[in-house]
Amino acid sequence: MALAQIAVREVRSLTGRDDRPDPTPESDAHFVERVRGGDESAFDLLVDRYESAVRRLAFGYLRDEQLAEDVAQEAFLQANEKLHTLADPAAFRSWLFMIAANRSRDELRRRARWVDTPELPEIALYPSQEEMPATRRAQSKELGKHLARLLSELPDKYRTALMMKELEELTYAEIAARLGIPMGTVQIRVHRARLRLRDQLAKLGIRRGVA
Amino acid sequence: MSIESNSDDRTRRGGTPAGESPATPSQEVVTCAQARPFLSARIDGEELSRPVARHLSGCSGCARELGELRAVSELLRVDEMPRDPGFVVRFRQLREARLGLDPARFWRAWTLRLAPLAAGVCLATALVLSAGPDRDEQGLEWGVLGEGSEIGSRVAEDLTLIGGVAWFDAEESALGGLEP
Numbered sequence: 001m002a003l004a005q006i007a008v009r010e011v012r013s014l015t016g017r018d019d020r021p022d023p024t025p026e027s028d029a030h031f032v033e034r035v036r037g038g039d040e041s042a043f044d045l046l047v048d049r050y051e052s053a054v055r056r057l058a059f060g061y062l063r064d065e066q067l068a069e070d071v072a073q074e075a076f077l078q079a080n081e082k083l084h085t086l087a088d089p090a091a092f093r094s095w096l097f098m099i100a101a102n103r104s105r106d107e108l109r110r111r112a113r114w115v116d117t118p119e120l121p122e123i124a125l126y127p128s129q130e131e132m133p134a135t136r137r138a139q140s141k142e143l144g145k146h147l148a149r150l151l152s153e154l155p156d157k158y159r160t161a162l163m164m165k166e167l168e169e170l171t172y173a174e175i176a177a178r179l180g181i182p183m184g185t186v187q188i189r190v191h192r193a194r195l196r197l198r199d200q201l202a203k204l205g206i207r208r209g210v211a
Numbered sequence: 212m213s214i215e216s217n218s219d220d221r222t223r224r225g226g227t228p229a230g231e232s233p234a235t236p237s238q239e240v241v242t243c244a245q246a247r248p249f250l251s252a253r254i255d256g257e258e259l260s261r262p263v264a265r266h267l268s269g270c271s272g273c274a275r276e277l278g279e280l281r282a283v284s285e286l287l288r289v290d291e292m293p294r295d296p297g298f299v300v301r302f303r304q305l306r307e308a309r310l311g312l313d314p315a316r317f318w319r320a321w322t323l324r325l326a327p328l329a330a331g332v333c334l335a336t337a338l339v340l341s342a343g344p345d346r347d348e349q350g351l352e353w354g355v356l357g358e359g360s361e362i363g364s365r366v367a368e369d370l371t372l373i374g375g376v377a378w379f380d381a382e383e384s385a386l387g388g389l390e391p
Contacts, residue, residue, distance in 0.1 A: 048298075051294065051298040052291070060288075072298075077302075080306065163287075166287040171255075172257050187251065191250065194283045195280070198280060198283045
């Protein structure tokens with residue numbers, strides 16, 4: 001039985017067939033194959049499917065809607081140009097998110113060099129919805145700039161693990177698999193990243209509770 | 212079972228082991244220092260060992276730290292963004308603009324556009340030459356490449372062929388441009 005399975009696998013590998021099922025008509029893999037076959041309009045359907053998620057990911061890093069839009073556009077362009085390098089069409093989503101995260105990190109680093117972050121008054125990190133919503137909205141933009149700067153100052157390995165957790169909402173096991181590190185390492189990186197951010201926010205006078 | 216929370220722990224708030232793996236406590240009773248590296252795992256809904264979970268549930272110092280880290284986590288999270296139908300339109304425009312700047316694609320596109328013109332010029336020249344030597348009103352001879360309609364016809368055939376090849380190449384080039 002085992003020998004028969006090995007033989008089938010060998011024949012499939014020799015004939016170029018693999019064990020993956022054919023992509024369903026609505027799957028990412030199906031659209032990727034269509035693009036590879038010359039139908040560029042199929043990529044637009046992938047853009048439509050993921051634009052919101054990619055903008056959200058970029059915004060999580062950059063805290064600026066216009067910048068997030070620009071980074072998302074660039075990420076899709078890069079994915080479009082490099083689609084032939086994607087080994088597994090079914091992995092399009094995680095591949096696209098990786099491109100978007102890398103572009104966001106690059107932009108974050110570039111921006112951190114020249115964007116000035118103004119002094120913040122002591123504000124509440126998490127006032128409740130009832131507490132001064134207008135004040136919170138006004139502060140959120142300034143807070144966003146500070147957050148972006150603090151994120152840019154985190155070591156890459158901590159930031160990557162943390163953002164995969166917070167923005168992509170992956171489990172530790174999924175992050176570990178994607179980064180090729182043990183789950184315990186993911187846990188400690190996420191934790192250290194949060195500790196650093198908490199301490200840096202406290203230095204800026206941003207603390208939990210009301211102002 | 213008692214929950215230990217000593218001053219030493221409070222000075223090392225949230226301290227984690229020096230390495231990149233948290234030491235999983237094996238004993239039944241754990242200290243704050245042993246439990247705190249697992250605070251983020253708790254926030255993220257990851258599975259905890261029973262002694263760590265029990266400690267974190269009952270320790271006020273750890274609960275305070277848990278609250279602070281949870282606030283940081285919530286600050287970083289971003290709500291779902293509404294879909295923007297204009298995004299894909301802007302993407303198409305940007306892609307077209309970029310493709311226009313790509314020299315290879317630029318020449319490919321222009322080759323295709325100019326091919327009919329080139330073919331037309333070749334055909335028109337061929338027709339004129341195939342008509343044989345003639346004189347216009349000013350007495351100029353048109354059949355300058357040959358001595359008669361026979362040579363003119365041969366040149367005309369060649370030019371027609373060149374026009375056709377130019378057209379074929381342009382089409383093939385354009386199709387090839389869509390392949391990965």
